[in-house]
Amino acid sequence: MIPNMHYADLKDSYLFYHIAQKTQAYRKAHPGTHLYRMGIGDVSLPLCDAVIRALHEAVDDQAKQDTFHGYMPECGAPFLREAIADHYQKRGVSLSSEEVFVSSGASDELGDLLDLFDRGGSALVIEPAYPAYVDANVMAGRRVVHLAAGEANGFLPGPDDSMEADIIYLCSPNNPTGAAFSRMQLQDWVAYANRKGAVILFDAAYEAFIEEADLPHSIFEIEGARTCAIEICSLSKTAGFTGTRLGYTIIPKELERGGLNLNAMWVRNRTTKTNGVSYIIQKGGAAVFTSEGQKQIQKTIGVYKRNAKVLMEALDQLGIWYCGGKNAPYIWMRCPNGMDSWAFFDYLLQEIQVVGTPGEGFGACGEGYFRFSTFGSPDDTREAARRLCALLRTV
Numbered sequence: 001m002i003p004n005m006h007y008a009d010l011k012d013s014y015l016f017y018h019i020a021q022k023t024q025a026y027r028k029a030h031p032g033t034h035l036y037r038m039g040i041g042d043v044s045l046p047l048c049d050a051v052i053r054a055l056h057e058a059v060d061d062q063a064k065q066d067t068f069h070g071y072m073p074e075c076g077a078p079f080l081r082e083a084i085a086d087h088y089q090k091r092g093v094s095l096s097s098e099e100v101f102v103s104s105g106a107s108d109e110l111g112d113l114l115d116l117f118d119r120g121g122s123a124l125v126i127e128p129a130y131p132a133y134v135d136a137n138v139m140a141g142r143r144v145v146h147l148a149a150g151e152a153n154g155f156l157p158g159p160d161d162s163m164e165a166d167i168i169y170l171c172s173p174n175n176p177t178g179a180a181f182s183r184m185q186l187q188d189w190v191a192y193a194n195r196k197g198a199v200i201l202f203d204a205a206y207e208a209f210i211e212e213a214d215l216p217h218s219i220f221e222i223e224g225a226r227t228c229a230i231e232i233c234s235l236s237k238t239a240g241f242t243g244t245r246l247g248y249t250i251i252p253k254e255l256e257r258g259g260l261n262l263n264a265m266w267v268r269n270r271t272t273k274t275n276g277v278s279y280i281i282q283k284g285g286a287a288v289f290t291s292e293g294q295k296q297i298q299k300t301i302g303v304y305k306r307n308a309k310v311l312m313e314a315l316d317q318l319g320i321w322y323c324g325g326k327n328a329p330y331i332w333m334r335c336p337n338g339m340d341s342w343a344f345f346d347y348l349l350q351e352i353q354v355v356g357t358p359g360e361g362f363g364a365c366g367e368g369y370f371r372f373s374t375f376g377s378p379d380d381t382r383e384a385a386r387r388l389c390a391l392l393r394t395v
Contacts, residue, residue, distance in 0.1 A: 006141045015131050015361030016040050019345075026349055036384035038311075039355040041175070041329065041373040043240045045303060048296035050287040051239065058283035069279035074270045076102025076248070077282045083289040084248050093220045099252055101266060102277050102285075106205045106234035106247045111136045113201065113230065113249070115269055116262055117167055124165035126157060128176055128362035128369070130203070133169045142167075148365050155179040155323060155332065159192035168193055170219070171203035173210060176362045176371040177332040178324015180215050186222045193228035199257065200229040205247075208238040208301055210327045218250075226252040230262070237329060237375075239288045239297045246277060246285045304329050307374040307381040314385040318392050331372045332359070336395045344370055352387035 019039050027033065047055075061067035075081070081097040088095045103109040114136060122143040125133045137144050145165045149155040155177040170189060173180040181189075193200050202219035210217055219229045231250040235241035255262045270276075287293045308325040315322050315333055322333040335344040341358035348354040357373070359366030374381065 004139065004141075006139055009138050010135055014135070015357070018361070019355070019357065022345070022349065023355055033353060035349075036352075036354045036376070036380050036387070038372045038374070038376050038381070038384060039357045041237065041375055042242050043237065043304075043375045044377050045240060045300050047240050047244065047284070048288075048293060048300060050290060050293040050296055051284045054287035055280060055284040058280040061283075062280065072276035072279050072282065074274050074276045075267060076100065076277065077279065077286075080248075080282045080286045083286045087289045088218065088220070088250075091217060091221070093218050095220070095250060096253065099250055099263060101249045101251065101270060102282060103232075103247045103249055104277055105236060105241075105245045106203065106232045107132060108245075109232050109247060109249050110201065110203065112269070112273070113232070113266075114140055114142070114167075115273075116265055117142075117199070121166035122164065123167040123169065124163060124198075125169050125363075126171075127364065128155070128359060128366035129169065130171060130175050131361065134363070137167075146363065146365075149177070150365060151321070151334075156181055156185060158185060158188050161192070164196065166198055168198050168200045169203065170200055171205075172216075173206040173324070173328035174330075175203075175206065175328075176330055176357065176359070176366065178326075178328035178330040179332075180210060180212075180327045183214065183216050183222065186216055186219060187224075190219070190222045190224045190228060194224055197257065198228065199255070199262070200225075202229050202231045204231055205234040206237055206328050206330075207233065208297070209305065209329050211305070212327055215327060220250065220252070226254045228255070230255070235285055235288055238301075239285075239293070240300060241285070244281055244284065246281050303378060304374045307376060307378060310378075310381050310385050311372055311374060311388075314389050317389055320392070325374070329374045331374065333370050333372065335359075335368050335370050336392055338368070341367055341370055348388075348391075352384075352391050354384045354387060 081100040084100045085095045085097045119140050122145050123137045124145045126149050127146045134144055149157045156179050207217040219225045219231050234247040251263045251266050253263045311331050312325045320333055322331050325331040341360045345358045357371040359369030
C-alpha cells in the first residue's frame with residue numbers, strides 16, 4: 001500500500017482539535033467548572049419552528065407509500081434548488097436552478113470541489129484563513145500561496161498581480177476576522193481572476209449576518225463573476241443546521257476553463273460520487289427560504305448579533321483594537337500587551353474560564369490576535385464579557 005504522503009506535510013494538530021484537548025484537560029483538572037465557550041463557531045439556539053414543522057412533515061411522508069422518497073437527485077431536489085434560485089432572484093441575482101447544487105454543508109463542499117482542479121496547480125489563501133482551506137490543498141499535494149492580511153488593510157487585501165494561482169479563496173464576511181469585502185474590493189478580485197484565468201471559491205457561509213446595505217451578500221452581485229467564480233453557502237450559521245448538515249453551491253453555466261464547463265463537470269462529479277442529501281433534510285432546508293422561515297431565522301440571527309454587541313462594548317471599554325462583529329458572528333481582537341495568541345488562550349481559560357480561538361491557528365498572520373464567536377447563549381456571553389473586562393483592566 002502506498003499512502004498519500006502529503007498528509008505528512010500537515011501541521012501536527014488541527015486547530016479545533018487542539019482547543020478541545022486543552023479544554024478537556026482543564027475540565028478534568030477542575031470538575032464541575034462551567035466554561036464560557038466562545039471558540040468553535042457552533043450555534044446554541046434550536047432550529048426555527050418553520051423548519052421543525054417541515055422536518056416532521058417530511059418524516060411523516062416517509063411513513064406513507066404515496067409520499068415516500070428513496071434516493072434523491074444527486075444534485076439536489078428540484079423544490080430546494082428552485083427555492084434557492086428564487087431567494088437569489090429576490091436579491092437581484094438571476095440564477096437557473098440548474099446552477100444550484102445542494103450539499104451536506106459548506107465544509108464538505110469546499111473539500112469536494114477541489115476535484116474540479118488539477119493537483120499540479122496552486123491555491124491562493126488570504127491569511128489569516130479558515131484552516132481547512134490550507135489543509136485540503138496540502139492533502140491534495142497542491143501548492144498553497146499565502147497572501148498576508150493585517151490591520152493596515154483591514155484584513156481585506158486586494159489582489160497582487162505578481163502572484164499566480166489557479167484557485168482563489170475569498171471568504172466574506174470573513175472567518176476568522178469578521179471583515180467583509182466592499183463591492184469595489186470584490187470587483188478588483190473578479191477582474192484579477194478573469195485576467196489570470198483563475199477561479200474564485202467564494203465562501204459565503206456568513207452572508208446572513210451582513211447588516212450594512214452596501215455590502216454584497218453574493219459574489220454574483222459583481223459584474224464578471226459568472227465567468228470566474230463558484231459560491232459556497234451553508235445553512236449551518238444562517239439557520240442553525242450545524243447538526244443537521246445542509247448547504248448549497250452555485251456554479252454558473254458560463255464558467256469554463258481549459259475547454260471544459262465546470263457546471264457540467266460538477267454534475268458528473270455529483271452523479272458519480274454521491275447519492276444526494278436526504279429528502280427529510282432538504283424539506284427542512286426549503287422551509288428556510290419561505291417568508292415565514294426567513295422571518296424566524298432573522299430573529300435567531302438577531303440574538304447572535306446582540307451577543308456581538310455585548311462583546312464589542314466590552315472591548316471598547318478596554319480600549320482593545322478589534323474588527324468584525326457588525327457584519328459577522330466573529331470578533332477578531334488584538335491580544336493585549338503583545339501576548340501571543342496561545343498564551344492568551346491559556347490565560348483566559350485558567351483565569352476566567354473563557355474559551356476563544358488563538359489567531360495563530362489561522363496562520364502566521366494571525367499570531368498576536370484572538371477570535372471570539374458570538375454563537376453562545378446571551379447569559380454566557382454577558383458573563384464572559386464581564387469577566388473579560390474585570391481581568392483585562394489589570395493587564
